Amino acid sequence: MRPADVRQRVTGPTAGLAPGYTQANLIAVPTDWAYDMLLFAQRNPKPCPVLDVTDPGNPVTVLAPDADLRTDVPRYRVWREGVLTDTPIDATPYWRDDLVAFLIGCSFTFEAALVAAGVPLRHGRNVPMYVTDRECRPAGRLHGPMVVSLRMVPAAMVDTAVRVSGLMPAVHGAPVHVGDPAGLGITDLGAPDFGDPPVAADGDVPVFWACGVTPQAVLMASKPPFAITHAPGHMFVTDVPDSEYRMT
Amino acid sequence: MRPADVRQRVTGPTAGLAPGYTQANLIAVPTDWAYDMLLFAQRNPKPCPVLDVTDPGNPVTVLAPDADLRTDVPRYRVWREGVLTDTPIDATPYWRDDLVAFLIGCSFTFEAALVAAGVPLRHGRNVPMYVTDRECRPAGRLHGPMVVSLRMVPAAMVDTAVRVSGLMPAVHGAPVHVGDPAGLGITDLGAPDFGDPPVAADGDVPVFWACGVTPQAVLMASKPPFAITHAPGHMFVTDVPDSEYRMT
Numbered sequence: 001m002r003p004a005d006v007r008q009r010v011t012g013p014t015a016g017l018a019p020g021y022t023q024a025n026l027i028a029v030p031t032d033w034a035y036d037m038l039l040f041a042q043r044n045p046k047p048c049p050v051l052d053v054t055d056p057g058n059p060v061t062v063l064a065p066d067a068d069l070r071t072d073v074p075r076y077r078v079w080r081e082g083v084l085t086d087t088p089i090d091a092t093p094y095w096r097d098d099l100v101a102f103l104i105g106c107s108f109t110f111e112a113a114l115v116a117a118g119v120p121l122r123h124g125r126n127v128p129m130y131v132t133d134r135e136c137r138p139a140g141r142l143h144g145p146m147v148v149s150l151r152m153v154p155a156a157m158v159d160t161a162v163r164v165s166g167l168m169p170a171v172h173g174a175p176v177h178v179g180d181p182a183g184l185g186i187t188d189l190g191a192p193d194f195g196d197p198p199v200a201a202d203g204d205v206p207v208f209w210a211c212g213v214t215p216q217a218v219l220m221a222s223k224p225p226f227a228i229t230h231a232p233g234h235m236f237v238t239d240v241p242d243s244e245y246r247m248t
Numbered sequence: 249m250r251p252a253d254v255r256q257r258v259t260g261p262t263a264g265l266a267p268g269y270t271q272a273n274l275i276a277v278p279t280d281w282a283y284d285m286l287l288f289a290q291r292n293p294k295p296c297p298v299l300d301v302t303d304p305g306n307p308v309t310v311l312a313p314d315a316d317l318r319t320d321v322p323r324y325r326v327w328r329e330g331v332l333t334d335t336p337i338d339a340t341p342y343w344r345d346d347l348v349a350f351l352i353g354c355s356f357t358f359e360a361a362l363v364a365a366g367v368p369l370r371h372g373r374n375v376p377m378y379v380t381d382r383e384c385r386p387a388g389r390l391h392g393p394m395v396v397s398l399r400m401v402p403a404a405m406v407d408t409a410v411r412v413s414g415l416m417p418a419v420h421g422a423p424v425h426v427g428d429p430a431g432l433g434i435t436d437l438g439a440p441d442f443g444d445p446p447v448a449a450d451g452d453v454p455v456f457w458a459c460g461v462t463p464q465a466v467l468m469a470s471k472p473p474f475a476i477t478h479a480p481g482h483m484f485v486t487d488v489p490d491s492e493y494r495m496t
Contacts, residue, residue, distance in 0.1 A: 034283060035282060035283040035286065038283065038286050038287060038290065039286060039301055042286065042290075042298050042301055043301075050290050053287055053290055053291075166495065167495065169417070169495070247414065247415065247417070247495065
């Protein structure tokens with residue numbers, strides 16, 4: 001499937017779809033919250049690497065000029081005062097003229113590079129994601145914990161996984177933690193906060209990357225009046241090749 | 249000299265001072281222009297890689313917590329409606345409670361890495377800088393041309409210079425142009441818009457990097473009511489080691 005096909009047809013998780021094209025997290029907030037959001041992203045570049053910011057009300061991004069951000073994400077989440085109120089597949093009825101949309105890099109983008117380097121990907125339909133006990137650096141009215149994605153990596157490949165993803169800082173870069181989940185305050189790897197439970201082989205080590213679902217944990221903690229995001233794992237597929245965000 | 253010594257004693261250009269510590273460009277704008285500035289930086293990461301943004305009125309940055317941004321830049325420029333109105337060594341009389349300061353990466357930061365890789369630095373007191381004919385991507389009310397810094401590099405070392413600086417995207421990264429200055433609309437290399445004229449040896453090639461003076465060209469083009477910047481080449485010396493911004 002090409003990116004436009006995924007945008008128009010898919011309503012489920014997008015891991016592995018339109019291989020070679022960058023996928024992005026979405027968070028749209030009212031204009032009077034946009035500075036706090038952009039500053040939050042600047043202060044927390046590992047979970048929130050910004051790929052594009054739209055002009056107020058305009059549902060078009062340079063990352064896919066023919067796409068419509070109100071309809072072309074497989075599934076949305078609608079937030080009021082930090083509470084999830086709906087999960088539509090079409091956000092048009094909720095869109096507002098004062099919404100500014102942030103497209104944030106996604107770790108799916110470095111998965112092809114991991115595989116090409118010989119690092120097997122064990123997760124299935126959706127990657128496991130966890131809310132950690134690590135607080136982000138606040139910005140204005142926005143604060144909250146970092147969310148991470150998990151990949152189980154054979155011990156001998158951890159260095160390769162670190163090196164390869166580290167060369168892609170626009171899509172979360174190197175892992176934020178390797179090994180014991182307790183180091184991030186995660187008590188049960190089998191019960192992720194978002195996505196599917198992990199699949200591990202003997203000798204695998206848990207490797208955690210900062211995750212673009214972090215803004216959703218921030219919404220829950222900071223309770224802005226309104227926001228629209230993607231549903232975790234249900235990404236906006238852009239027209240930009242993954243290689244655009246690789247430093248080699 | 250240590251960073252704090254430079255901040256307290258120097259009133260001239262800072263190239264080569266406090267080696268090993270990151271230097272930064274400064275632009276401070278009123279709060280109601282801060283979103284446009286931050287968005288401009290996000291949309292133009294090569295000239296404007298943001299290292300830190302202060303809270304309104306607070307002249308303190310995490311890059312040097314003991315420093316005062318009102319006094320610790322060697323020389324300032326004060327701007328009104330896009331016109332340069334003063335060049336003080338102390339900005340305290342001009343500081344306002346609504347100013348938000350942006351610290352932007354500086355190419356001086358990769359110079360030590362270039363030298364370590366065998367690339368000679370030919371410029372003297374201050375690097376030559378030029379306003380180009382390349383327009384930045386606008387953001388809100390801010391628009392203007394990209395400014396570049398020039399280093400003359402032996403032809404056989406250009407690939408090394410590209411590779412080494414390319415691993416430091418937070419301080420402008422790889423060059424934006426190599427060779428004929430006309431490709432950037434520069435007609436006379438001997439007459440830079442800022443800094444000192446270039447010094448070249450036989451077989452040198454001009455190599456141009458995006459420059460953190462770009463926001464000053466943007467001030468001239470966009471004419472916000474008020475701003476304070478550093479004087480070109482007179483950088484804010486931080487306490488952060490250069491290695492912090494190196495990806496290797």
